[in-house]
Every structure is written in structure tokens, then in C-alpha cells.
Amino acid sequence: MERSIFPECSGKLIRSIEQSEAAIVIAHRNPDGDALYSSLAMARILTQMGKSVCLVNEGPFLRDDIKALEPLFSKEVESGFIARKPLVIVLDCSTPDRPGIPFEALMDLPRVVIDHHSSGVPFTESGMSYIVPASPSTTMLVDVVRESLGVALDRTTADYLYRGFVTDTGFYHFLSSEAAPECLRRAAAFTECGISPYEIYDEMHDGRKLSDIKDTARIIAEAEAVLDGRLIIAVQGIEMKDGRLSDGVYASLLETEGVKAVILIKDKGDAMEIGFRSKNRSGLDVGAIAARLGGGGHSKAAGASVKDMKIDQVKAMLIAMMEEAMAAE
Ligand SMILES: [Mn+2]
Numbered sequence: 438m439e440r441s442i443f444p445e446c447s448g449k450l451i452r453s454i455e456q457s458e459a460a461i462v463i464a465h466r467n468p469d470g471d472a473l474y475s476s477l478a479m480a481r482i483l484t485q486m487g488k489s490v491c492l493v494n495e496g497p498f499l500r501d502d503i504k505a506l507e508p509l510f511s512k513e514v515e516s517g518f519i520a521r522k523p524l525v526i527v528l529d530c531s532t533p534d535r536p537g538i539p540f541e542a543l544m545d546l547p548r549v550v551i552d553h554h555s556s557g558v559p560f561t562e563s564g565m566s567y568i569v570p571a572s573p574s575t576t577m578l579v580d581v582v583r584e585s586l587g588v589a590l591d592r593t594t595a596d597y598l599y600r601g602f603v604t605d606t607g608f609y610h611f612l613s614s615e616a617a618p619e620c621l622r623r624a625a626a627f628t629e630c631g632i633s634p635y636e637i638y639d640e641m642h643d644g645r646k647l648s649d650i651k652d653t654a655r656i657i658a659e660a661e662a663v664l665d666g667r668l669i670i671a672v673q674g675i676e677m678k679d680g681r682l683s684d685g686v687y688a689s690l691l692e693t694e695g696v697k698a699v700i701l702i703k704d705k706g707d708a709m710e711i712g713f714r715s716k717n718r719s720g721l722d723v724g725a726i727a728a729r730l731g732g733g734g735h736s737k738a739a740g741a742s743v744k745d746m747k748i749d750q751v752k753a754m755l756i757a758m759m760e761e762a763m764a765a766e
Contacts, residue, residue: 442571442616443578446585449564450549454586457524459489461514461546464528464575466495466537470604470641472529473506475551475575478597479526482579482588491518495537500681501649502604502641513539524549529575531557531733551578553605555724556733570735573616576601580623595630598623600637607688608638611717611737645681652677653685656701660686666695668759670752675704687714697721697763700755702748709751713739720766726758 454460462480464472473494480490491514498507525546530536531554533544550559550566553575559566572578576598583590590598602624606612612620628634652673660671669690673682683701690699697719703710711730713723715737724739732741743751 443581447564459521459523461491461525463493463536465530465535471574471601474597474601475528475579478579493539499679533560556728574602574605592630595627596632599627653682667697669699671701673703708744711741
């Protein structure tokens, strides 16, 4: 058989899910589509297996494409549910701080970690994680786990799994040649359940506010090219709310001639959030750069957050780090 990008899940992980009577499903705070849709898909699979499920996410549900999902998630787990000694399934998180405050009450429970980030630290016992950095989304890993559990794919699960996949691949844009054949075969199975890629694209992109689109344009208009145009730095001011502005900023600026990476700094008042994107051909691993700042992510898309620094200091630090990384490339 051809080698798969998806290794087999450990029998221990599968048995721990099969033997659990109740489960808590949690993904990272400040969630994106992959975090929430992998949670929803996992919860549905567990419910189909007859388990009680508590679906948790700290939020905030800021982005336009996920706002409507907020009522489906609890902000914390009731002590009565914790008393049932549920299995905790942590999705799309590379470090134990990513799930945020609700996770702190769950640290004594057994847990399974399913994730696709390239940097991180193991935070469960051996055999209880399924971590595949080659996977373009966590939902693809949930699909593998579903198969191992022998649960049939239905239209709703397929819809969730597809949405996480297209969120993290930018509708196939970031899909590597290595991952494409298997993932597109899985995506084909999702469409065979009756989902419509065209409708899902429109649903996930329509309905933006004109003011947000204008804010995106302002961020782009004020972006600066440095390091001979190889790096572009953009700033989202504190007055702009986060209505999925960053996708448009990255998409436009990464098309600039000669650019290797784009950094978007979001001024959050008490902290500066830094987003990194690099061109596929650049060879730059921005996940490693973000990890040096205490953040993480993937080689082409990553994020970090810094405190007690002014915007000009953050810019100077990032330019120095990127210059070093580009020299080593
Ligand atoms: Mn993800």
C-alpha cells in the first residue's frame, strides 16, 4: 500500500474513546473554523456512539465566519459532569495553555490530544495523542479517528469536517502536494454525503460588513515593505475590531512581487498579537520564529503575542528576527 500522511491512531487512544461513557471536547481559545468544526464533528461522532458530550470553548467568537456557532459551546464544564470522570478530548492545540481557562479545571482527567501544529509540547501520556503536522487541518485527523472508531460518515459530520479543512487550507490554496491526494479523496467523500462546496464557500465569505472591508483596505494601504521588499509589515490599530480582517490582508499582501513573508501586528491595548504568513516557496519556517516569542503554528502560518512593548519596538524586533531567518534560508 502507498504510504499515507496519516499514521495509524494508537489502539490505546481508540480504546480510551470507546470505553469512555462521557467526554468533554475542547479546542483552543479565540477559536477559528478548524478548532470549532473539529470540536463539533468530534462531539457528533461521540454522540452517535451513545456517549454524553460536553462541548466547551472559552471564545471569544470574534470572526464573522464562526459567530453563529457560539450558542453551541459552553464556557465552562459543570462540576456534576466532571464528577463523572469524563475523557477530555483536546483538539487543534499544540500546548496546554491554548484551551484557556476552562481546561484548568480538567487537568486531573485523562485526555486525548488531536492536533496538526508543527511546534508544541506533548501534554498527555504516551499513546494518547494523535499529532500529525502533515495534516492540513484538525478536521482531517478527526475523520481518521472516526474511521478507526468505525462510525459512519453522515451529512452533518461531513459538513463540519469539510468546513475545518477549507478554513485551514484557504479553500485548497495552502494544501501541500504531499497532503493533497489523500485529503481531496476524503473531501470527495464529504461531498458524496451531499454537501455543496459552492454553498459552503459563499456561506463562509458572505455577510461581511462594508466597514470591515474598508478597514482591511486601510491596513493594506498603510503596510510597509522592509528588507528590500522581502518582508511586509501591516498594523491593525486598536480602534479596528477583529471582523476577519486578517485573511484579506494576508491574501493581498502575499501577492506582492518579491515578498517572502507578511506580518500583521494587531494592537490589542494590553498586548500585541503578531500573525506571520510566509510564501510557500520561501523556505521560511515562521512557526519556528513564532515559537521563539512563545507562540506557535505551522511553517507557513503562525502567531505569537507580546506584552509591554510599543509598536515600534515590536517592529524593530521582528525585522531583526526575519532578517536573520532570511539570511539563514
Ligand atoms: Mn487548525
